[in-house]
Amino acid sequence: MALTLDDKLVVAISSRALFNLEEENRLFDAGDDKAYMRLQFERLDVPAKPGVAFSLVQKLLAFNDDGVKRVEVVMLSRNDPVSGMRIFRSGKANNLQLERGVFTQGRAPFGYLRALGAHLFLSANEKDVRDALALGFPAARVLTESTQAGSNYPNEVRIAFDGDAVLFSDEAEQIYQRDGLPAFQQHEIEKATVPLPDGPFKPLLAALHRLQKASTPHMRIRTALVTARSAPAHERAILTLMDWHIEVDEAMFLGGLPKGEFLREFEPDFFFDDQTGHVNSAAQHVPAGHVSSGVSNPAN
The missing domain is CATH 3.40.50.1000 (HAD superfamily/HAD-like)
Known part of the structure; x- marks a missing residue:
């Protein structure tokens, strides 16, 4: 039987929504793709710090802790594949079970939401969010300057x-x-x-x-x-x-x-x-x- 995500809550999320990559993103926004990729590769084994949506993703993935896969979190990012390596390593270092990702190297990634059957798309890119909403997918632009979630309700x-x-x-x-x-x-x-x-x-x-x-x-x-x-x-x-x-x-x-x-x-x-x-x-x-x-x- 083919694998399917139909019976799961599917969250698609960009790298900047999940991790704090604001320093690296300044190079990306400046249009210096090579410098950005080089910096990400140099930091391959330096785990990125949790970002604004980290707590949400961490807790949702905890619904899988008894061995039943109820939630799937997929990286959906304008990052390049090399930078994607750092994202997955950062996930592992932060005990996040991330298995799937789509990295489009600067191109808009929102079109892959249909293939994923996503219930939510979180991104720091306003245009990607608008386009996702136009396709009928729940989507929000993450305010990367937001206060981090509290820790009073771990369960x-x-x-x-x-x-x-x-x-x-x-x-x-x-x-x-x-x-x-x-x-x-x-x-x-x-x-x-x-x-x-x-x-x-x-x-x-x-x-x-x-x-x-x-x-x-x-x-x-x-x-x-x-x-x-x-x-x-x-x-x-x-x-x-x-x-x-x-x-x-x-x-x-x-x-x-x-x-x-x-x-x-x-x-x-x-x-x-x-x-x-x-x-x-x-x-x-x-x-x-x-x-x-x-x-x-x-x-x-």
Whole structure:
């Protein structure tokens, strides 16, 4: 029987999202490919330090510790194959079971998401993230300056999501931005029993829900909805999740309050939001990623 990833949670991730390669990346961004490759080769046996998404990946891979492969993490990177050697060695040095990778030497790698059947793509490259979202894959630009994840919950993968334009479509957000808060509230009251259309990250939430139900004794998943919605608009969000038969463990309806301090208390391994202001606020406290979707992120 041919190998398949169909029954696994598949995370595709770039080198800079997983490891701290900011020093090396300055050479890459300057266009000096040869110097970049030379530096990576010189540091072949120098393990790269953990990056912003390291905690998320480490904990997700721990779902495989009992010998049952439930999660697959695949390197998907603009790096060259030589630099890819360092990435795999860094994974081994950090006790990460990384087996698969695609290294495209400067070319956009997002096209391989379809072959992988990825449930999530994390990259520091904004264009790659936008292109992945356009293909229908949950994707976020990792803020490499984000605070590293805390260590208070070693046996829990904690993930927080914004609602509109992330888990849900931006249908309601469009009304808010066009007509203001009173029109938004009235629209959501009238549509309270009508489920919101799917947003770009519903497939990831659904995959996490399946993994959550298959939790091992030593690892769990805890999810949170962290949204600017407040009562009465909260009802439509809750009823939409119920219609999807998906539960979140915590829901925060903040009515426009800054999200960062609430996220600091939740301590997620990663937070996803479509609005740069919320993401930048969150990044001061937790690992954060920007989802370039919806009315707040017009196409360039």
